[in-house]
Amino acid sequence: MPAGEPSWSADLYAAALRAGHGPLYLRRADGSLLPLEVERWCAEADAVDLEVVRWCEGAVLDVGCGPGRLVAALIAEGRRALGIDVSDAAVARTVGLGGPALRRSVFDPVPGEGRWGTALLLDGNLGIGGDPRALLDRLARLLAPGGLLIAETVPGDIDERELVRVDDGRGGGGAPFPWARLGTPALLRLARSAGWRLDGQWAAGGRRFVALRSRAASRTAEQPNSTAVISSQRARNPSPESVVDAR
Template identity: 70%
Template sequence: MTTAWATADPYAKALRTGQGPLFLRRTDGWLLPLEVERWCARADEVDRQVLDHCEGTVLDVGCGPGRLVAELAAQARAALGIDVSEAAVAHTIRLGGQALHRSVFDPLPGEARWDTVLLMDGNVGIGGDPSALLDRVAQLLKPQGLLIAETAPVDVDERVHVHLTDARTTSGAPFPWARLGTPALLRYARGWERERQWSAGGRSFVALRTRTRTRTASNSADPPNRTAVISSQRARKPSGESPVADR
């Protein structure tokens, strides 16, 4: 997502209250409801099933209010959330999780050494360019690392520009977003090995594994389980492309 998401008043309000309504609105007026109440609640049974599949250190990209990071922390598992929303990062920390105020395209701790990366709650749409996002995730994971992504429960492959709105107030500039069903994600996942796919509770998931290859990560990268702090860093444009940010 872009900085527009991070600074949008309807989103910050929804996180404060734990309630919607909240939508992504396409330029043609179509609304995609966002599940604020579920995001702000504790991890449910479907979430915990996903977390059971995670290996080693876990990076939750676009962690939102932090239910997954907090659940992993409660299980004494090493996990870090990143999000461009300061309100989301603060909420995650209040729940007992570790989180950083970063875009996935910013420099991140533990690059090329994470065991698992999560793209949940529609975050396969970050930046509106699935191939670029998958390439970036591959840079973050160690060889044979695991990506667990939540996909749309329908067969869709859509790239759009959207606004964030509560149906009363719309804030910020439109930002690029994508909606992907499982077939679409698998088409973009060239160079990845499909490990499994499944559905639970009306939600769909795919587990992909990176193939072993030579990496050029900096030797000075921080370990992934280091103590996290809120950064003042804003989301930036990756390599001159459209601005992207997390949920």
């Protein structure tokens, strides 16, 4: 999310991640506040998160990994995983949990482009950049042919694009940046038009998820998960560049 990077890497968000709690919000143009679940993000992966982990295939790219609970859970299960986030504080916390992570926008060059088995867009990260179609197109290029995208959606048939800012609810706020919110119906409409197909959808713990499959490879193409699973005997904290190696 190029336009949003300065706000997500600013003091309010970083301070909340370091403290492990909010309050923290996204303030919308009309003044209303969307709560950010900092406490849940900074906790260990819960049962709902672990169900997402079970859906994952091959090497996993957690886009907007935040403080790293999903990356840590994946590594603990012996999977290859990498978190990317525009916040130094998020990357530091992820690495502190034993998970490889890079300070990187999803729209910047990412290690293993075109070879990831699964990409994650959880905790509102479907909104990154304020243009879900551009984000879906970018993830299609990051995933291996036939790769899996697991996205978390908001309740209802919501399709919102607007400028928001990180806010502590006490008068402190960052610069505005574009953001989006999609419910499952809106995401499915957009995904179909962008060439994705539905692989599954479910709800758990008050949260909603959609699994989408990118275009499949040709018959002669390399299978996407041929080298994607890491042995549980390997190091728990590999370098980010070594997470995906399809050579």
